Amino acid sequence: MTIQDRIDTYVPAPRTPPGLPDLSARVRAALNDVPGVDTSLVRAAVDGGGDVLLVGRVQWSSEAERVLAHVQQVTGIARLRNRIGFHYDDVDDSRLHGLGLFG
Secondary structure: OOOOHHHHHHHOOOOOOOOOHHHHHHHHHHHOOOOOOOOOOEEEEEEEEEEEEEEEEEEEEHHHHHHHHHHHHOOOOOOOEEEEEEEEEEOOOHHHHHOOOOO
């Protein structure tokens, strides 16, 4: 087999197995599938190395936590950065009392 034959017959391996959507599509699907959370203002940027950046805004802080937890379940993410903002903080602030912030 000559070098030219090798070049002509070389077929690169697909980045994802056949039938499995790419990482960007899987992350978008996960964003659209967070139960009880309107994620229409949340976007995901995905690079070729598996890094995912979530940006946008939801109503409640607990919703931002749920979106993050839901997207973390997607396979193939190397690093997930969360920049989701929220309008209202509904997290129980009793967690803050142990920090000595309330005198």
